[in-house]
Amino acid sequence: MADNLTLGLSQLPDEMLTFTLLKASEGLTPRLGKLAFPGRSTIQTPHYIGNASRGVIPHLSQDLFRKHTNIDAIYVPLEDFVEKAPQHTPPVYELDLPDAESPLRRFIALKQDAFLIMGARRTPPIAAPAANTNGAISILTSVGFRHLASSDYVAAAQKLRPDIVVGLGDIVYKQQAKPSNKRVAKMADRTEAWTKDIVDGKSGLDKTTRDGPRYSIFASVLPISSELQSSYVDELADELRDQLSGLAIYDPSSLTDLPQALTPLPRLSFSEPSSPRQLLHELSLGTDLLTIPFINAATDAGIALDFIFPPANASSSTRRPLGVDMWSSTHATDLSPLSSGCGCYACKRHHRAYLQHLLAAKEMLGWTLLQVHNHAVMDQFFAGVRASIGKDKFEEDRVAFEAVYEAELPERTGQGPRQVCVIVNGVRGYQFKSEGPGEAKKNASAYRMLDERKELLAEASTPSSGTDAKDLENIGFAEVVERQ
Amino acid sequence: MAPIHMPSALSFELIAKCSVTKARAANLRLPHGEVPLPIFMPVATQASLKGLTPEQLEDTGCRLCLNNTYHLGLKPGQTTLDAIGGAHKLQSWPYNILTERSFQMVSLLKLSKVTEEGVRFLSPHDGSPMLLTPEHSISLQNSIGSDIIMQLDDVIATTSPDHARIEEAMKRSVRWLDRCIAAHKKPEIQNLFCIIQGGLDLELRRQCCAEMVARDTPGIAIGGLSGGEAKDAYCKVVDTCTGLLPEKKPRYVMGVGYPEDLVVSIALGADMFDCVWPTRTARFGNAITSSGTLNLRHSSYASDFSPVEEGCPCVCCRPPEQGGLGITRAYIYHVAAKETAGAHLLSMHNVHYLLTLMKSARTAIVEDRYPAFVKGFFAKLYPERSKYPEWAVTALKGVGVDLLVN
Numbered sequence: 104m105a106d107n108l109t110l111g112l113s114q115l116p117d118e119m120l121t122f123t124l125l126k127a128s129e130g131l132t133p134r135l136g137k138l139a140f141p142g143r144s145t146i147q148t149p150h151y152i153g154n155a156s157r158g159v160i161p162h163l164s165q166d167l168f169r170k171h172t173n174i175d176a177i178y179v180p181l182e183d184f185v186e187k188a189p190q191h192t193p194p195v196y197e198l199d200l201p202d203a204e205s206p207l208r209r210f211i212a213l214k215q216d217a218f219l220i221m222g223a224r225r226t227p228p229i230a231a232p233a234a235n236t237n238g239a240i241s242i243l244t245s246v247g248f249r250h251l252a253s254s255d256y257v258a259a260a261q262k263l264r265p266d267i268v269v270g271l272g273d274i275v276y277k278q279q280a281k282p283s284n285k286r287v288a289k290m291a292d293r294t295e296a297w298t299k300d301i302v303d304g305k306s307g308l309d310k311t312t313r314d315g316p317r318y319s320i321f322a323s324v325l326p327i328s329s330e331l332q333s334s335y336v337d338e339l340a341d342e343l344r345d346q347l348s349g350l351a352i353y354d355p356s357s358l359t360d361l362p363q364a365l366t367p368l369p370r371l372s373f374s375e376p377s378s379p380r381q382l383l384h385e386l387s388l389g390t391d392l393l394t395i396p397f398i399n400a401a402t403d404a405g406i407a408l409d410f411i412f413p414p415a416n417a418s419s420s421t422r423r424p425l426g427v428d429m430w431s432s433t434h435a436t437d438l439s440p441l442s443s444g445c446g447c448y449a450c451k452r453h454h455r456a457y458l459q460h461l462l463a464a465k466e467m468l469g470w471t472l473l474q475v476h477n478h479a480v481m482d483q484f485f486a487g488v489r490a491s492i493g494k495d496k497f498e499e500d501r502v503a504f505e506a507v508y509e510a511e512l513p514e515r516t517g518q519g520p521r522q523v524c525v526i527v528n529g530v531r532g533y534q535f536k537s538e539g540p541g542e543a544k545k546n547a548s549a550y551r552m553l554d555e556r557k558e559l560l561a562e563a564s565t566p567s568s569g570t571d572a573k574d575l576e577n578i579g580f581a582e583v584v585e586r587q
Numbered sequence: 588m589a590p591i592h593m594p595s596a597l598s599f600e601l602i603a604k605c606s607v608t609k610a611r612a613a614n615l616r617l618p619h620g621e622v623p624l625p626i627f628m629p630v631a632t633q634a635s636l637k638g639l640t641p642e643q644l645e646d647t648g649c650r651l652c653l654n655n656t657y658h659l660g661l662k663p664g665q666t667t668l669d670a671i672g673g674a675h676k677l678q679s680w681p682y683n684i685l686t687e688r689s690f691q692m693v694s695l696l697k698l699s700k701v702t703e704e705g706v707r708f709l710s711p712h713d714g715s716p717m718l719l720t721p722e723h724s725i726s727l728q729n730s731i732g733s734d735i736i737m738q739l740d741d742v743i744a745t746t747s748p749d750h751a752r753i754e755e756a757m758k759r760s761v762r763w764l765d766r767c768i769a770a771h772k773k774p775e776i777q778n779l780f781c782i783i784q785g786g787l788d789l790e791l792r793r794q795c796c797a798e799m800v801a802r803d804t805p806g807i808a809i810g811g812l813s814g815g816e817a818k819d820a821y822c823k824v825v826d827t828c829t830g831l832l833p834e835k836k837p838r839y840v841m842g843v844g845y846p847e848d849l850v851v852s853i854a855l856g857a858d859m860f861d862c863v864w865p866t867r868t869a870r871f872g873n874a875i876t877s878s879g880t881l882n883l884r885h886s887s888y889a890s891d892f893s894p895v896e897e898g899c900p901c902v903c904c905r906p907p908e909q910g911g912l913g914i915t916r917a918y919i920y921h922v923a924a925k926e927t928a929g930a931h932l933l934s935m936h937n938v939h940y941l942l943t944l945m946k947s948a949r950t951a952i953v954e955d956r957y958p959a960f961v962k963g964f965f966a967k968l969y970p971e972r973s974k975y976p977e978w979a980v981t982a983l984k985g986v987g988v989d990l991l992v993n
């Protein structure tokens with residue numbers, strides 16, 4: 104007991120999150136590290152974090168997540184769970200579990216050895232029309248925009264027990280207009296106050312549980328220049344430093360001029376790189392962990408990512424595409440894997456012809472298999488990045504990558520699952536939500552009498568969906584007969 | 588006509604018969620492995636079961652699923668199927684496939700017209716007249732390579748008042764069966780099932796049974812049902828047909844999937860069933876349980892932290908301590924209709940539920956306690972006996988089980 108007191112925290116040392124820098128130089132340079140926490144898989148950094156929607160990586164049910172991905176950490180936004188708050192207690196808060204088990208982890212069936220990282224907002228977030236206030240940020244739940252008070256966020260962290268909590272920040276997102284000077288002045292003050300709230304929330308305010316809340320804190324560093332947030336950042340480096348386990352950044356340039364004391368902390372980035380090239384740029388500045396929205400975006404676009412790092416030697420003068428558009432009918436009879444040499448479940452068991460068919464038939468499985476593959480490609484990519492940094496060849500390899508591959512991912516040509524959700528399922532996928540609140544609820548009444556034909560008709564396309572009679576004949580379905 | 592002896596690519600081993608009802612348990616050996624009967628077959632309409640991977644489907648215990656000939660004929664099309672080497676290869680499914688006949692969808696198009704040659708319809712796209720024949724249908728199923736293929740039949744809604752047309756359709760289905768048999772190029776690796784027609788007219792059904800049984804197809808389907816007819820009439824047709832069918836062949840009732848329909852149909856002597864309902868309904872948040880279908884999108888489940896079904900051993904419901912996911916009703920409520928994964932989780936549960944129901948039914952038949960099983964099933968499904976559906980009580984009484992007596 105006395106030991107605990109002298110630590111100043113109710114945490115025992117062996118329960119702590121540790122980040123070890125294995126390789127780092129002065130200034131903004133790529134670095135290697137490892138993030139460890141008892142009971143969780145150790146994460147070698149740089150690495151990506153799975154980007155969850157309502158607790159699940161889109162299209163990957165939890166069994167597939169466990170079996171066919173190597174994702175060891177996921178980012179879960181609180182705004183996905185607090186629809187009815189504060190009028191009603193969000194359901195997940197009511198899940199009472201023994202000991203220090205995380206109700207959030209249990210609720211979303213996240214495997215025990217994966218890191219659970221909680222933030223307030225989805226990434227990328229939908230910009231809210233209402234401004235943040237001194238005590239609260241604006242969020243979007245599935246039923247609309249509302250405010251989330253810093254005190255409520257702290258209560259959520261205490262109750263839900265994620266491994267890592269990203270401190271609230273008064274962030275002006277990329278998608279939003281540049282903040283006014285008046286706003287900028289407030290941003291750092293607010294963020295400092297909110298960071299103190301989450302720190303205070305951790306240090307024993309909650310006396311109800313035996314071992315207290317045990318989340319680790321990643322403080323938000325604002326996407327503005329360091330002069331404009333100097334007093335806040337100094338506070339992080341000084342007063343708050345011992346309570347912090349990492350930093351959350353929204354723009355890699357905010358790593359410039361950070362106080363020395365903050366250098367050993369892992370940096371989790373929400374900067375939304377749009378391409379591997381941008382991602383490499385960010386890693387070159389010393390980012391350790393990232394959410395990468397372009398993985399889900401590529402999947403939804405029907406694109407199988409197809410790149411490695413470091414790249415194989417450039418053999419042609421033209422740059423290679425970063426992905427394969429699986430909508431293309433050129434794959435219709437192609438029994439080869441999505442990308443040669445990929446060992447993922449989708450590539451081992453299935454082939455391009457099936458993927459092309461699934462997309463053309465608007466079958467959800469198409470996006471599921473792409474999601475498995477695209478995450479596997481990123482696993483390989485990051486393994487390559489770490490090896491390259493370890494060999495001091497990162498800059499060289501990065502230049503080669505830019506020479507070999509195109510700058511941006513291929514354009515989408517096919518329909519995404521958003522349209523399919525509307526047309527085929529009759530329901531909208533939340534992961535594609537962008538219109539905001541007040542949308543009508545789609546509802547299918549339970550069938551009284553089973554009507555197989557109606558069901559079948561509802562199942563999928565009938566020939567009216569743009570099929571030419573000659574097409575039908577060509578594919579051997581029926582024949583065109585002479586007009587009488 | 589003289590009986591023809593068709594080659595068969597299956598073996599049917601009857602292992603038990605209920606001593607009270609007409610229920611049977613059997614082993615059906617097909618080109619891609621053995622399956623236990625009675626069986627429920629999930630419908631992977633377009634070579635995919637609503638978001639589940641073939642591996643996930645395998646994990647539910649499924650070894651025989653359906654594809655729809657019509658859909659595969661449109662996408663990816665026969666030429667592509669030939670190039671790929673059939674539907675097993677297309678979806679990397681090492682087990683059995685049954686292809687649903689292609690005709691049904693076309694027949695539902697407003698402008699379709701059945702002639703002796705086949706089904707004529709106007710291409711909705713450019714209005715050109717099209718013709719779909721029994722030979723097309725078989726040729727396409729030969730390209731798909733399914734283990735069980737269905738004849739092209741002339742389907743009339745059971746609710747149709749036009750008796751002459753129903754009779755014509757039945758007789759035409761028999762003639763088309765002959766054309767299908769003649770067109771079938773791979774009888775040694777694909778099993779052609781005939782489809783008994785005749786609407787709700789039991790005399791027509793009897794005639795059709797006699798004609799088709801004489802054709803000696805490896806298996807027999809009872810078709811034209813599940814089109815919105817009264818359940819009483821449905822049961823009479825199934826009961827009449829099974830009474831006339833040979834004991835040593837599988838009997839498949841098409842398009843049946845509600846748990847109580849399956850349990851009653853088994854008692855009436857049917858062995859095989861398929862339906863899109865369990866997976867389709869999962870997308871709307873409906874969970875099939877032994878106490879009925881629960882719509883988990885209802886707010887009453889928002890904080891219900893019990894599994895979808897208590898004690899269910901499926902991947903979704905099984906607690907983490909036993910290697911499962913421990914998905915709760917509250918979590919399904921949280922993701923239903925918002926994330927596709929919610930539908931995938933429920934589909935796994937729903938398919939698992941029906942496969943398990945069939946397994947329990949089979950065990951009960953083997954142990955000769957099917958009547959008790961049926962009573963237990965209804966007692967769990969309906970809180971009071973007064974709520975038992977009358978059609979089920981009547982149908983079961985007809986095969987010696989009085990649901991209202993212990």
Ligand SMILES: [Zn+2]
Nearest residue numbers: 445447450476
């Ligand atoms: Zn792959």
Ligand SMILES: [Zn+2]
Nearest residue numbers: 899901904936
């Ligand atoms: Zn279950």
